[in-house]
Amino acid sequence: MNRITPALAALSLALLSTAALAQTPTLETQADAALESDTFAWDFVEGITTEVGQRQAGTEAEARGRAWAVQWLKANGFSNVADEPFMMSTWVPGEPGKAEIVSPYPQSFAIAPLGDTASTGPDGITAEVVMFKSVTDLVAAAEGSLKGKIAFVSNAMTRTQDGSQYGFAGPTRWVAAGIAAKKGAVATVIKSVGTDSHRNPHTGGTDFPEGVTPTPAGALSNPDAANLERMFQRAGGKPITMKLVLTPRFVGQTESGNVVGEIVGRNPSLPPVLLACHLDSWWNGTGAIDDGAGCGIIAAAAHNVSKAGQPLRTIRVLFAGAEEVGLFGSVAYSKAHISEPIAVGLESDFGADRIWRFDSNFRETNPALHKKIALAVARFGVSSGSDVAGGGADLNIVRDQKGALVDLQQDGTRYFDLHHTPDDTLDKIDIVQLRQNVAVWTQVVGILANEGMSIQTGTPIPSAPAIAGQ
């Protein structure tokens, strides 16, 4: 049929208009749709892991990642997209590390240097290994007792849903090398702070105390560390000698940057909702779960909220640079923007598995809003927690402003299988769980971005002008 009568045309228009009304998405339908079929978060993390890959902070790879993210945000409807550069002291890992048992049982182990550690030089160093079962045992070793030795700390990590074992096992990586160096060790090797059984060591940052010269230090893969422990059992007191070749170095000041983008709110004078993740990764993986997924989740949430109608407040996404190596991006962002109030901050940086709990730092000061969020996310299987939200690593600005924070707690059971390893790749992301993240984030961000009162207190914001329709 090619012709249409005026009456029919009018009817058609009426029907179309009804259909359009029926199809106007609400925050709830947007969140529900995300649970079923979100492709936005996946597109980000698939894209950046495929087209960029590893994005070690301060390097040209991170710069490519920032350029890629800027382009992606612009292509996906974000406004005020920018790359805000800052300078940083940049450490690079050098050639693939080597850890070889010289005697009594010659074998090669998989090792990765820890961030900010020193080089052995290309010829390496060879020394006797002294084993400690924990940082506590290492601390108890006499001053000078490790002179000329390689310290080995064999503390293991177990899986926890909330990731709390990181606090227990993490010090092995964070401080053992510094403690050993202070006692004279020429180098330190640790069992990976990780929960897997693969020949993929877990790197990460380590700290040397003021006045202690950094030494070479690396993480052995868990199977290799277990092998070294067995060597001690079998050697019957014979010395175990290791040759270590680790060639990381500092390359001086280079540029990193924070990528930002916005969904502009109806009242841009209100403090924005800040959603954070980090764009950099360690050199050895592709930054899929840490933290490409996080950037995809927050961007998808902002996008979904905007599709349910322009939000009252601006939603700003912050893809921070140089998080892994010392939160340089978080510090730089706070320094640059400290005078611009943030309404509330949220970060996604714990993989892509299911959100199971929600915490805020305004449960006591604004119980109505906390309860509203809790009720809204219940249908996604998210319970209300009683912890005081502390915010992610890239939310320094909110902490510096003593602002409102929401933590959407992800299931971290398998996060430390992959954390800071070559195995941080796209195939580890379960799209069903990723979508649950996007759904929960959409719901929560939508509520926060349409909240006209102070997030922290529920009272009117003194400086906020009256908004039509509120």
Place this chain on the structure above:
Amino acid sequence: MNRITPALAALSLALLSTAALAQTPTLETQADAALESDTFAWDFVEGITTEVGQRQAGTEAEARGRAWAVQWLKANGFSNVADEPFMMSTWVPGEPGKAEIVSPYPQSFAIAPLGDTASTGPDGITAEVVMFKSVTDLVAAAEGSLKGKIAFVSNAMTRTQDGSQYGFAGPTRWVAAGIAAKKGAVATVIKSVGTDSHRNPHTGGTDFPEGVTPTPAGALSNPDAANLERMFQRAGGKPITMKLVLTPRFVGQTESGNVVGEIVGRNPSLPPVLLACHLDSWWNGTGAIDDGAGCGIIAAAAHNVSKAGQPLRTIRVLFAGAEEVGLFGSVAYSKAHISEPIAVGLESDFGADRIWRFDSNFRETNPALHKKIALAVARFGVSSGSDVAGGGADLNIVRDQKGALVDLQQDGTRYFDLHHTPDDTLDKIDIVQLRQNVAVWTQVVGILANEGMSIQTGTPIPSAPAIAGQ
């Protein structure tokens, strides 16, 4: 009480003697005890993976492995322990390989050279990558169409209990490089023939047809191969260029060897029962599941059988050398011993997971013996299969003699997660399942080693002298 009356002493002696009788182990009690508490197999595989580690064929590491195994067999009561040397053409993997996407999406992939492939030279080669979804697609490519290109075959493998997918996916590794070279490719990369999702490539042998000059060829880890496939989807026809640095080389003729040991039977003139495994491993793992576990299992079975009383026939263990790189040990053993009849051959070389099925090649010619074995292993959850046993790779001598074979089929569901990767380490062995292997092997080897008739026919062996008590 310090003193004892003569009557009490006599009673004590009687009780002791009864207890001793009750404790005389039978084959059945030995097998049952192995299921509960065997430590013999574990001791072997823990020892060789810890004290020797990787044992690439023809290298000094394999020689250390042979020396270690000789010492271990002697220390554990085996007789006629020997290392039977043979010469072989030896390939070594060179420096760790590199596979870097140069454009359009610069990234580094994890790669391992395939056995017997050529070097790119230390400066590597850079060329456009052409993707094929299967060997069939590669075969269909026009002659000369790959001139100057790197072929990439992306065929994937799925898990199967019986390992049968190896036959489907294996050709990607076995023949793709040769086919691509014939069509002009300068190199070949493949998706690993493996079922895991870790950045640990699966190496293994490959064949170049007669007249085709070997090229460089390597296996990408599965996450990296998937990434390369996504690059093709995203590049929209733009060429994808890879730099490949693989530096394997042949080092000429070197020595390998077969380690043998025996539990001598009551009638050493009867053909022995031959239990095989292989001692060598690829360079990248520690040869725990492939095949340290197998050597541990067969040695434990021979040991357990001997504890139930000296067996009628000699049980010989063959820890073959140089299996991975072309069955050189198997060929050498057959050549050296072809004139010495073997009663029956069995091999353990499929990991350390549970045995679930038993096959023989005498089910029709000696049904009584087949049934006897089937009934004896039923209590361990092992069913009788109807396949004709073909024997393991190191049983060339038995196949050359057209002798009797028994296959104790292991659960291979997770075998190809680990096969030929750095992840072939001790922690992958489940001691509960390892013990089930030892129990089943003890039972089966005990029956076979005490069988006076021909294994294949159940009839008297013409040349066998009469044995007291048979």
